Each structure stands twice: as C-alpha cells, then as structure tokens.
Amino acid sequence: MRPSKMPSLLAFLVVLLMACAATAQHHQHGKPGAAPEAFTATPAFGPDGTLWLARATADRITVEKSTDLGKTFSEPVSVTPEPMNLDWGPDARVRIAADPKGGLIVTFAIFQDKNFNGRAFFSRSLDKGASFTPPRPITADTTSQRFETVAVDPSSGRVFAAWLDKRNGPKARATGKPYPGAALAYAWEDGDGAFGKTEIALDNTCECCRLGVAFAGPGRPAVVFRNIFPGSVRDHAVVTFKDPATPGPLRRVSTDDWKIEACPHHGPSIAIAPDGSYHVAWFTDAPSRKGLFYARADNGDVPFGAPRALSSPNRQPARPYLLSDGQALHLVWKEFDGNKSVVHWQLSRDSGRHWSDTRTVAETADASDHPLLVAHDGHAYLSWLTKNEGYRLIPLEDR
Amino acid sequence: MSSRTPSMTIARLSALLALLLTVFAVGRAEAVEPQPFARGSWAELQARHAGQPTVVHLWGLTCAPCLTELPHWADLQRERSDLRLVLLAADPVPQPPVRVEEMLSRSGLDKLESWSFADRFNERLRYEIDPAWSGELPRTLLIDRDGTVTTLPGVADLGEVRAWLDRQRTH
Numbered sequence: 063m064r065p066s067k068m069p070s071l072l073a074f075l076v077v078l079l080m081a082c083a084a085t086a087q088h089h090q091h092g093k094p095g096a097a098p099e100a101f102t103a104t105p106a107f108g109p110d111g112t113l114w115l116a117r118a119t120a121d122r123i124t125v126e127k128s129t130d131l132g133k134t135f136s137e138p139v140s141v142t143p144e145p146m147n148l149d150w151g152p153d154a155r156v157r158i159a160a161d162p163k164g165g166l167i168v169t170f171a172i173f174q175d176k177n178f179n180g181r182a183f184f185s186r187s188l189d190k191g192a193s194f195t196p197p198r199p200i201t202a203d204t205t206s207q208r209f210e211t212v213a214v215d216p217s218s219g220r221v222f223a224a225w226l227d228k229r230n231g232p233k234a235r236a237t238g239k240p241y242p243g244a245a246l247a248y249a250w251e252d253g254d255g256a257f258g259k260t261e262i263a264l265d266n267t268c269e270c271c272r273l274g275v276a277f278a279g280p281g282r283p284a285v286v287f288r289n290i291f292p293g294s295v296r297d298h299a300v301v302t303f304k305d306p307a308t309p310g311p312l313r314r315v316s317t318d319d320w321k322i323e324a325c326p327h328h329g330p331s332i333a334i335a336p337d338g339s340y341h342v343a344w345f346t347d348a349p350s351r352k353g354l355f356y357a358r359a360d361n362g363d364v365p366f367g368a369p370r371a372l373s374s375p376n377r378q379p380a381r382p383y384l385l386s387d388g389q390a391l392h393l394v395w396k397e398f399d400g401n402k403s404v405v406h407w408q409l410s411r412d413s414g415r416h417w418s419d420t421r422t423v424a425e426t427a428d429a430s431d432h433p434l435l436v437a438h439d440g441h442a443y444l445s446w447l448t449k450n451e452g453y454r455l456i457p458l459e460d461r
Numbered sequence: 462m463s464s465r466t467p468s469m470t471i472a473r474l475s476a477l478l479a480l481l482l483t484v485f486a487v488g489r490a491e492a493v494e495p496q497p498f499a500r501g502s503w504a505e506l507q508a509r510h511a512g513q514p515t516v517v518h519l520w521g522l523t524c525a526p527c528l529t530e531l532p533h534w535a536d537l538q539r540e541r542s543d544l545r546l547v548l549l550a551a552d553p554v555p556q557p558p559v560r561v562e563e564m565l566s567r568s569g570l571d572k573l574e575s576w577s578f579a580d581r582f583n584e585r586l587r588y589e590i591d592p593a594w595s596g597e598l599p600r601t602l603l604i605d606r607d608g609t610v611t612t613l614p615g616v617a618d619l620g621e622v623r624a625w626l627d628r629q630r631t632h
Contacts, residue, residue: 098554101581151523152553178523323526323616324598327553347595347614376593378584398584400592429581449581 100148102155102431103447105455107438108164113455114191116158116168117447121145123156123170127191131443132455141185141194146172149180149208152327153272155432157212162219166191167251169200169212169223178270180208182225186255200249201260205229207247209329211273217280220306221251224273224285230265243290244269248283250306263301263309266290272329276386278338278362281306286315286332286342295321298330298344302362316357316369320348333384335391339413342366343382343393347375354379354395358414372420373397373406385435387442392458394423394433394444402426405433405444407458423458426450494558495565497579498549503589506547506576510604514629515545516622517602519590521552522564524598530616535569537619543626550577551586553596605629 100118107113113128115135122145124138149171156170166187171180181204183197200210200223210225227247234241245262252258268288278284284302289312291297298315315330330344340359346352353375357366373379378398385392391410396403404425409418424433426448434445436455444456496502506517518534520527538544548570550561555578565571578586587594591612594600601613603625613621 097557098552150554322597324524326595326597327523328595345595347597352593352595375595378588378592378595380584380595398588400588401585403582403584429583 098150100150100154100156101429101447101449103445103453104156104158105434105436105443105445106158106160106166107436108160108166109162110164111438112191113436113438114158114160114166115453116141116156116170117453118148118156118170121148123148123168123185123197125158125166125168125187125191125194128455131457132453135453139191139194141168141170142197146197147174149173151178151208151270153270153329154209155272157210159212159214159221161214161221162216164190166194167212167214167221168194169210170197171208171210171225174204174206178208179206179228182207182210182223184210184212184223184257188255195255198256200225200257201227201247203227203229203260205232206244208244208270209272211275211285213275213277213283215277215281215283217277220281221257222248222275222283223251223257224248224263224275224283226267226269226273226287227260227262228269230262241266242294243267246273246285246287246301248285248309261307264289264312268296268325270325270327274330274332274342274384276332276334276340278302278334284332284334284340284362286330286344288326288329288344289314293321294323295319296326297346298342300332300340300342310362313359313362313365315342315344315366316346316351316355318346318348318351318355318369320346320351322347328380331382331384333386333391335386335413336388337413338362340366341384341386341391341393341414343372343384343395345380345382354382356382356384356393356414372408381432383433383435385437385442387437388440390442392435392437392442393417394435396430396433403430403448405446407444409458424448424454424456495548495550495561495575495577497558498551498576498586499580500582500585500589502576503586506549507604507608510545510547511608512606513545514543514606514626515547515604517547517549517604518617519549519551519598519600519602521550521598522556522560523552523554526616527599528564528568530599531564531568531570533619537622538570538573541623541626543630544622546573548573548575550575551583551596551598551600552578553583555579555581 123141126135126138182200185194185197206228226244231241246264249257271288274286289299328345333341354372355369359366382395428449431447442458601617603611
C-alpha cells in the first residue's frame with residue numbers, strides 16, 4: 063500500500079469531522095442562537111480620580127480600574143466567585159458606586175427561572191478594589207427583584223438602593239385582586255456593610271424598566287421610574303423622599319398617555335442641579351408623543367414643564383442619560399442613522415432652560431450598551447461600551 | 462488508532478464517512494428551528510412573499526402579552542385558509558432558537574414559516590423593517606399584494622385582520 067493516500071484521506075476525514083462538529087457547536091452555542099448574555103459596563107469615579115468600571119459578561123461580574131482616564135485598565139477583579147445566570151435584559155445592568163472614603167459597592171441581578179424572576183445582589187470592597195465580598199442578596203424576600211440601582215448620599219456617604227420588587231403580587235392575587243407590574247422597593251445600608259430592612263415606597267410600577275436616582279438633599283433620594291397609571295398607561299413619575307424613611311408623593315413627569323399592556327424595557331434618567339431643579343429624560347411611544355423627551359421642574363414641589371422632543375422618532379432615539387456637574391447639565395442619548403448608532407450630546411449652563419445644539423460625540427456600527435455619563439474634577443465624560451470598539455471613556459469638551 | 466489505520470481500506474473509510482454524513486444530516490434535520498433573522502433578512506422575507514397578501518406577526522419570548530396572544534393566531538390560521546402568516550421573534554436580545562421553537566409548538570404555530578432575531582444589533586434589524594419602530598411587541602404587519610404595509614401595534618384586533626383578509630380577496 064502506498065503510504066501517502068491513506069493519511070491524506072484520513073486528514074480529510076478528520077477535517078470533515080471537525081467541520082461538522084464545529085457546525086453543530088455553532089448551531090447550539092454560537093451565533094445565531096447564542097444564549098442571551100449580559101453586555102454592560104458601568105463607571106464610577108472614586109474620590110481620588112480613579113475610574114472604576116464594573117462589567118457584566120456572560121456569567122460573571124468583574125471590576126477593573128483606570129488611573130489614566132480609561133486609556134489603560136488594571137486586570138479585572140472578580141466579584142462573582144461562581145458563574146451566575148446574570149440578568150441580560152436590555153434595561154438591566156451591573157451598577158457600581160464609590161463612597162467618600164473610597165469604598166466600593168457593586169450591585170447586579172440574576173434570573174432565578176425562565177419566567178424572568180430576578181434576584182438582586184450586592185458586593186462590597188473595603189480594600190480599594192483589591193477584593194470583593196461574596197455577593198449577598200439585597201433583600202431576604204425571594205419573589206423577584208430586578209433593576210436594582212445604587213447611589214451614595216453625598217452628604218453622609220450612606221448607600222441607598224432602590225429596585226423593582228414583585229413580593230406584593232402573589233399576596234394580592236391570593237386575595238383575588240389583580241396586581242399589575244411591581245413595587246418600587248428601597249433599603250439603606252445599615253452601617254456594617256449590609257442593607258437594612260426593605261421598604262416598599264409604592265405599588266404597581268412598570269416592571270421592566272431601569273430606574274434613575276439623584277439626591278435632592280441629605281437623606282433625600284429622588285427616584286424616577288415608569289409608573290402604571292390607571293388604564294395601563296405607562297408614563298413617568300418621580301418620588302422624592304422627605305427623609306430617609308419617608309417617600310414623598312408621586313409627581314407625574316408628563317402626561318404622554320402611553321397605554322401599553324406590555325413592558326417597553328426602556329427606563330428614564332434624572333439629574334438634580336445645585337439650584338434644586340429637577341431634570342428628567344425619557345422614552346415614550348404614545349400616539350401623540352413618540353420618541354425621547356426632556357422636561358425640567360424648578361424644584362421638588364412644582365409640576366414639570368412642557369416636554370421638549372430630543373429627536374425625530376424615526377431615528378430610533380433611545381437610552382437618554384442626564385448628569386449634573388457643577389453649573390453644567392449634560393444630556394446624551396443614542397440614535398440610529400440607518401447604518402450606525404450615534405451618541406448625541408447637549409449641554410445646558412442655565413439649569414436646563416436653554417441647551418446647546420446637538421453634537422455627535424461617538425458612533426458605532428454594531429451592538430452597543432446604553433451611553434452613560436460620569437464626571438470628576440469638573441470634567442464630564444461619556445462612558446460607552448460597544449461591540450466593535452470595546453469600552454470608551456470620551457471627554458465631553460465644551461468647544 | 463495509529464495501529465489500526467494501516468488495515469483500514471478506502472472502502473471502509475468511505476462507508477464510515479457516509480455514515481457520519483448521514484448522522485449529521487439527520488441530526489440537523491430534526492432541529493426544526495426558526496430561520497435566523499439577520500441584516501438583509503427583511504428584504505429576503507419580503508421578496509419571498511412578493512405579490513401575496515402576507516401577515517407578519519412580530520412577537521417575543523420576553524414579551525408576556527405576546528405569549529398570551531400566540532394561540533389566538535393559531536386559531537385564526539385554522540379558521541382562515543387565506544391567511545399567509547409569518548412569525549418573527551424580535552426579542553431585543555436574541556433568544557435560543559430551540560426555545561423560540563418550543564414556544565411556537567406549544568402555541569400550535571410550529572408548522573409555519575418562522576424567523577428569530579439573531580443579531581444583537583437590533584437597532585439595525587428594526588430599522589430595516591420600520592425606521593419608526595422602537596421595538597415594542599407585539600406588533601403585526603399586514604402587507605398588501607402591492608407591498609403596502611398596515612401596522613397594528615400591540616395585541617392585534619383579529620377582527621381587523623379578518624376584515625383586511627376579506628379586502629384582499631376582492632382585489
């Protein structure tokens with residue numbers, strides 16, 4: 063037998079087998095048909111100007127840091143010791159906040175089951191991000207928590223967490239009452255690195271949109287959320303706390319009258335300026351008002367002014383984000399131009415009464431995370447994770 | 462393996478090859494899954510049904526009202542032989558095709574033409590279908606013989622769909 067023919071045929075067989083195996087593998091685990099995965103990166107500046115970046119990828123949460131404004135990053139430190147079934151919903155994200163002493167807190171949620179019931183966790187680092195405590199649930203109730211949001215009260219350094227909680231649904235339905243949506247739940251860190259008792263601020267909010275949190279004063283968080291108004295109208299509202307334990311009344315941001323039985327997966331953003339004015343940006347698809355809108359209120363007690371449209375609705379405007387930084391108010395959002403997703407930016411220096419022309423600050427030609435804003439030392443930055451370019455921290459230069 | 466190779470004939474190898482190919486072919490044919498909906502798929506879908514009144518129903522595994530609505534579409538399909546129905550799972554984050562297929566089977570819709578978003582760049586996929594569609598589900602597109610699209614946002618009023626089907630007949 064000639065030795066050359068067999069090996070080449072064998073080689074062919076092996077290659078063919080590998081190709082088949084690769085196709086089968088691809089069919090089950092690659093694209094298309096991949097298991098959905100979280101794809102988010104959330105920034106926070108520490109008091110010393112270190113940029114902390116929490117990332118959710120596939121089944122783990124990591125934190126990395128940059129001391130050169132995002133040009134280079136440290137090796138990622140794991141927050142989740144074991145693989146977890148992370149919430150990959152389009153409005154869910156890992157969160158991170160730095161307290162005034164340089165301590166870090168990370169929050170994230172997992173899916174408990176195929177019905178998208180969630181469980182929210184938090185983890186702390188008290189050694190400047192070198193390690194993180196094993197993740198612990200934010201609350202003892204196991205029904206469902208999602209869209210947890212964490213913020214540090216700048217006056218005290220105390221950590222406030224708010225989330226959407228479904229614990230009251232089964233109770234209501236057991237007594238024959240309908241319970242649309244979820245509840246807005248909150249808890250404060252109790253001082254020894256754990257959260258205190260969970261309280262419900264309000265029932266029947268929309269159940270799958272992100273929340274926004276800002277501080278109106280010491281111990282006074284303000285939470286913006288998509289509410290369910292009578293008739294399944296899913297418009298936005300703000301609740302400002304009177305003190306740490308007393309949520310104030312619901313204040314409607316605008317009357318869009320978006321009646322929808324489904325959940326839009328598209329939550330709002332809030333900023334409170336040093337003059338006490340409130341600023342909210344949101345998405346709606348009501349018959350008479352479609353797209354992204356912005357509104358302001360002089361303070362926490364008066365109604366919001368008329369909504370201002372940010373974009374034409376046929377450009378898929380999405381994911382607005384507001385940031386108050388000293389006298390500057392920054393507003394970014396995402397649009398799609400037919401080929402690329404672009405991030406637009408507007409700036410106001412008079413408490414949101416007038417805004418600059420819209421400028422494009424970044425773009426990408428594939429999938430992307432929400433655009434976020436972060437500031438340190440009088441400079442604001444766009445923080446954006448995109449599939450093609452990876453993570454970018456882009457200075458917002460006031461040209 | 463190396464000790465056995467020299468004794469193998471080309472014929473035996475060919476037989477093995479044929480067997481392997483059969484195994485893979487059968488294995489793949491059994492997985493009845495939605496077609497991956499990627500960039501350019503909308504044009505392909507439209508071309509496939511050009512000149513035929515077609516209903517494209519957009520739904521999602523992550524959309525609770527959609528799952529309640531699906532069996533009603535199966536009922537309508539049984540009732541109306543003139544309903545040319547195409548199902549498109551448009552979840553904002555692509556879902557495993559096998560789960561999309563499971564849900565369609567459970568709803569009695571597994572024999573129909575079905576597609577599923579297979580690209581995380583959903584802005585692009587949505588834009589190709591309708592630039593003004595921000596992703597809300599469910600959503601139904603009634604496409605006339607001449608390509609004119611009537612959009613029913615939210616859970617569809619099937620009475621409206623029946624009336625539309627009647628109008629297509631008279632043309």
